Amino acid sequence: MGDLAKYQWVTDLILPSLAIIVMFYLYFARRCDLAIFLAFWAGCLIGAIWEFAFDLLGDSFTVHEGCHFVANNEVCLTENPLPRWYISLAHTIEDGGIFMIGVGLAWLILGRSKREHFTRWHWGEFGIIWAWGVISNYIVDWTSIGKTFLFIPSAYNPAYYETSLFSANGETLPxxxxxxxxxxxxxxxxxxVLLWLKRRYGGKYRGGTADAGVVRQGSKSPGS
Structure with missing residues (x-):
């Protein structure tokens, strides 16, 4: 496990690249419309707000390497050869990917009905995207905190629980x-933003507009 943690930073090379490749493929293959394609980039921009804010706050908020005394013990992070600005950029793209996985899940679970999707507020759609975002955040926490990065508890960012359950070497992590x-x-x-994009650009595919009947049925893709 410790040896694998040393190379966990590689995921910040693979996952952002994969997210971009998949979204460009879906759009150029006409598997998603312009609204969904733009929603991915909107998700990246939303993620950039907090990812680069964390970066600007510096080591008083989050660290990506070195040893740090927190939760009454020393936590040592694996060496990360990636520059800090790139880590923030990679995480913004990963955030966009997380949002779009939520959109895909909402379409898969609710997309068999004949109504148009993502054009007006729907608690089912929102709930699925919201639940996936929250769950994925905790997955990232449990697999990465104390290994590739660490949030430093402070007065404005207090620890709300501490555990050694997900640590690599038995340390208590905040x-x-x-x-x-x-x-x-x-x-x-x-x-x-997704609702606005779907109302404005929904059904507009690369090279033309999809057949209206296909769009109404929602049977082609999350972009329909």
Whole structure:
């Protein structure tokens, strides 16, 4: 496990590249419309707000290497050869990917009905995207905190629980309020932007507009 943690930074090379490749493929293959393609980039921009804010706050908020005394013990992170600005950029793209996986899940679960999707507020759609965002955030926490990065508890970002359950070497790791609270709220602006994009660009595919009947049935793709 320790040896694998040393190379966990590679995921910040693979996942952002994969997200971009998949979205360009879906759009150029006419598997998603312009609205969904733009929603991915909107999700990236929304994610950039907090990812680069964390970066600007510096080591007083989050660290990506070295040893640090937190939760009454020393936590040592694996060496990360990636520059800090790139890590923030990679995470913004990964955030966009997380949002779009939520959109895909909402379409798969609810997309068999004949109504148009993502054009007006629907609690089912929102709930699925929201739940996936929150769950994925905790997955990232449990697999990465104490290995590739660490949030430093402070007066404005206090730890709300500490555990050694997910640590690599048995250290007690702090989980702080601000990063986790963000994903309870971030889906709201993303979903509102998605609704606006679908009303404006829904059904517009690369090279032309999809057949209206296909779009209404929602049977082609999440972009329909």
């Amino acid at each position: 989980y702080t309020v601000v990063p986790d609270a963000i994903w309870y709220l971030a889906t709201i602006p993303f979903y509102l």
